[in-house]
Amino acid sequence: MAAGHTQANLIAVPADWAYDVLLFAQRNPKPCPVLDVSEPGDPRTVLAPGADLRTDLPAYRVWVDGALAAECPDATEFWRSDLVAVLIGCSFTFESALMAAGVPLRGSTVPMYVTNRPCRPTPRLRGPLVVSMRPIPADLVPTAVEVTRLMPAVHGAPVHVGDPSQLGIADLDRPDFGVPVAVRDGEVPVFWACGVTPQAAVMASRPPFAITHAPGHMFITDALDSDYRI
Amino acid sequence: MAAGHTQANLIAVPADWAYDVLLFAQRNPKPCPVLDVSEPGDPRTVLAPGADLRTDLPAYRVWVDGALAAECPDATEFWRSDLVAVLIGCSFTFESALMAAGVPLRGSTVPMYVTNRPCRPTPRLRGPLVVSMRPIPADLVPTAVEVTRLMPAVHGAPVHVGDPSQLGIADLDRPDFGVPVAVRDGEVPVFWACGVTPQAAVMASRPPFAITHAPGHMFITDALDSDYRI
Numbered sequence: 352m353a354a355g356h357t358q359a360n361l362i363a364v365p366a367d368w369a370y371d372v373l374l375f376a377q378r379n380p381k382p383c384p385v386l387d388v389s390e391p392g393d394p395r396t397v398l399a400p401g402a403d404l405r406t407d408l409p410a411y412r413v414w415v416d417g418a419l420a421a422e423c424p425d426a427t428e429f430w431r432s433d434l435v436a437v438l439i440g441c442s443f444t445f446e447s448a449l450m451a452a453g454v455p456l457r458g459s460t461v462p463m464y465v466t467n468r469p470c471r472p473t474p475r476l477r478g479p480l481v482v483s484m485r486p487i488p489a490d491l492v493p494t495a496v497e498v499t500r501l502m503p504a505v506h507g508a509p510v511h512v513g514d515p516s517q518l519g520i521a522d523l524d525r526p527d528f529g530v531p532v533a534v535r536d537g538e539v540p541v542f543w544a545c546g547v548t549p550q551a552a553v554m555a556s557r558p559p560f561a562i563t564h565a566p567g568h569m570f571i572t573d574a575l576d577s578d579y580r581i
Numbered sequence: 582m583a584a585g586h587t588q589a590n591l592i593a594v595p596a597d598w599a600y601d602v603l604l605f606a607q608r609n610p611k612p613c614p615v616l617d618v619s620e621p622g623d624p625r626t627v628l629a630p631g632a633d634l635r636t637d638l639p640a641y642r643v644w645v646d647g648a649l650a651a652e653c654p655d656a657t658e659f660w661r662s663d664l665v666a667v668l669i670g671c672s673f674t675f676e677s678a679l680m681a682a683g684v685p686l687r688g689s690t691v692p693m694y695v696t697n698r699p700c701r702p703t704p705r706l707r708g709p710l711v712v713s714m715r716p717i718p719a720d721l722v723p724t725a726v727e728v729t730r731l732m733p734a735v736h737g738a739p740v741h742v743g744d745p746s747q748l749g750i751a752d753l754d755r756p757d758f759g760v761p762v763a764v765r766d767g768e769v770p771v772f773w774a775c776g777v778t779p780q781a782a783v784m785a786s787r788p789p790f791a792i793t794h795a796p797g798h799m800f801i802t803d804a805l806d807s808d809y810r811i
Contacts, residue, residue, distance in 0.1 A: 370600040377603065377615050385607050390704065397701075471627075474620065500811050503733060507811070581730050581737070581811070 355447055357505070357576050358569035359386055359398065359438040360546040361408060362553055363562040366391045369435035371475045371556075375549060376439070378471040382480055382548035384440035384504045386572075392432040398572035405430045410565035417557030426562050434562065439546045441569055442483050444505035444576045445498065452498045454491050460567050461485060462526035463545050467519025470552060478552030481527070481545040482510060482518065486538040495541060504579040511542040518542060528566055585677055587735070587806050588799035589616055589628065589668040590776040591638060592783055593792040596621045599665035601705045601786075605779060606669070608701040612710055612778035614670035614734045616802075622662040628802035635660045640795035647787030656792050664792065669776045671799055672713050674735035674806045675728065682728045684721050690797050691715060692756035693775050697749025700782060708782030711757070711775040712740060712748065716768040725771055734809040741772040748772060758796055 364372055369388070376383035387396045394404040405427045413421040413429045421429065446456055461483045468480040487495050492512060500508035515523055523540060524531045528547060534540050550563055564570060594602055599618070606613035617626045624634040635657045643651040643659045651659065676686055691713045698710040717725050722742060730738035745753055753770060754761045758777060764770050780793055794800060 370603065373600065373603040373607065374618055377618055388604055388607055503811060581733060 355576055357386075357398070357444045357572045357574040357579060358441045359572055360441055360550060361404065361436060361438060361562070361564040361570050362550055363404070363434045363436040364553065364558050365431070365560055366433045366435050368475070368558045369437070371473050372437050372549065372553065374473045375470070375476040375552060378473065379548065380503070381506055381510060382470065382544035382546065384506060385437060386440050386504065387438045389436040391435050394430060394436065396436065396438060396572070398438060398574050400573070404436050404570070408564050408570050409568035412563050412565050414554060414558070414561040414563065416559055417554055422565055429562055431560065438570060439549055440505040440579070441546050442506050442543050443569070444579055445502045447576050448498050448502065448580065449495060452494055454487060454495050454498070456485060458530060458532040460529045462523070462531050463528040463547055464515075464518070464520045465527045465551070470548060476552045476556045478548065478555050480510070481548040481551055482542040483529070483545040484523065484532070484540050484542050486532060486534040487541045488537055489539050492539055492541060499543065501581045502579050503581070506544045506546070509541045509543050513539055515540060585806050587628070587674045587802045587804040587809060588671045589802055590671055590780060591634065591666060591668060591792070591794040591800050592780055593634070593664045593666040594783065594788050595661070595790055596663045596665050598705070598788045599667070601703050602667050602779065602783065604703045605700070605706040605782060608703065609778065610733070611736055611740060612700065612774035612776065614736060615667060616670050616734065617668045619666040621665050624660060624666065626666065626668060626802070628668060628804050629800075630803070634666050634800065638794050638800050639798040642793050642795050644784060644788075644791040644793065646789055647784055652795055659792055661790065668800065669779055670735040670809070671776050672736050672773050673799070674809055675732045677806050678728050678732065678810065679725060682724050684717060684725050684728070686715055688760060688762040690759045692753070692761050693758040693777055694745075694748065694750045695757045695781070700778065706782045706786045708778065708785050710740070711778040711781055712772040713759070713775040714753065714762070714770050714772050716762060716764040717771045718767055719769050722769055722771060729773065731811045732809050733811065736774045736776070739771045739773050743769055745770060
């Protein structure tokens with residue numbers, strides 16, 4: 352339904368944590384491309400004028416001291432006047448460009464893995480790089496790199512091609528998030544930095560309060576995927 | 582002497598202004614590509630391990646309440662424990678790439694102009710887009726666009742080609758900063774977003790205290806210009 356419209360990850364934190372989120376994003380631009388930041392308490396975004404970030408996502412998670420406190424289809428009752436909403440790019444954005452370039456993709460929810468590579472931390476935020484994996488026919492890997500490197504606002508070129516063990520991934524069939532996808536003969540697993548990275552770091556760092564999208568239930572913006580191509 | 586080494590603009594502000602600077606940069610990525618941000622009080626940067634941001638720039642300006650208070654070759658006596666140093670990309674970085682692609686450049690200090698285009702503001706920071714201008718032979722304008730669009734961390738593709746009046750520039754011979762360069766027959770003025778933009782906004786917004794590089798006296802990092810090519 353939203354083909355061609357850019358999806359975004361939501362992390363809303365109290366204003367006194369917003370600097371840490373922006374700093375973590377600046378220090379880790381591949382997994383954390385920031386697409387928009389709201390004013391404190393303001394549930395609007397330039398990415399979708401008229402939308403309300405409290406109600407217009409399919410599902411939310413509410414976090415208190417880093418622990419899941421609620422999952423709900425409407426975050427209005429939890430929204431606070433000091434919440435800053437940070438919208439982070441999602442690799443779904445480059446999937447239409449890959450398919451347009453003849454790179455086949457399959458599976459509904461991409462598998463995601465926590466790696467052994469630490470992100471560059473801030474004083475209050477630290478965590479490992481999280482990656483998404485797509486099996487790509489070996490002869491199309493160069494095309495996949497070429498297409499996605501021109502979209503740095505939505506993770507850009509892959510961070511790793513091939514051998515999952517070099518990323519500390521023991522078993523591709525057991526992703527940390529999402530649904531596994533088989534790597535068939537003639538295909539290579541290709542790994543892109545994933546927008547779950549900052550959310551995982553924020554949760555691990557236990558801010559007193561946060562609201563995020565529920566996994567797989569991203570915010571659909573008015574922006575077009577093609578807007579994020581250089 | 583620093584050919585191939587990336588130069589950076591410095592803006593150091595008290596920690597309680599650092600969020601505004603990062604937010605302004607996120608909202609205006611073409612003029613404000615942030616290359617690194619220090620911890621409060623820490624004069625070091627990952628862009629040049631071993632360097633000291635208090636002493637290793639050729640010249641500094643010290644600002645109090647938005648007014649110039651000092652210009653000096655060493656900022657140590659002015660550095661504060663709450664200062665956050667923000668290093669911003671400089672369009673000099675793509676000049677070596679342009680020349681390598683056969684695009685001739687001339688002049689020592691590029692002319693810069695305040696335009697009629699407002700940046701997207703934050704609650705505490707606002708100001709117009711500042712651009713740099715280089716005269717480019719008409720047949721090489723496409724090459725200049727192609728080369729620089731692949732370097733979004735140092736301003737990327739031009740924001741405007743031709744007619745200066747559309748940017749509100751009345752007279753190319755009277756730049757707001759830098760030294761004028763003649764546009765000769767067969768050349769077109771090409772305008773790139775300029776790293777002076779955030780500094781101009783910070784100064785116009787009158788933070789209680791700031792330290793910046795002096796115009797034309799940027800920080801020379803250990804990073805290579807080619808590191809910022811996608």
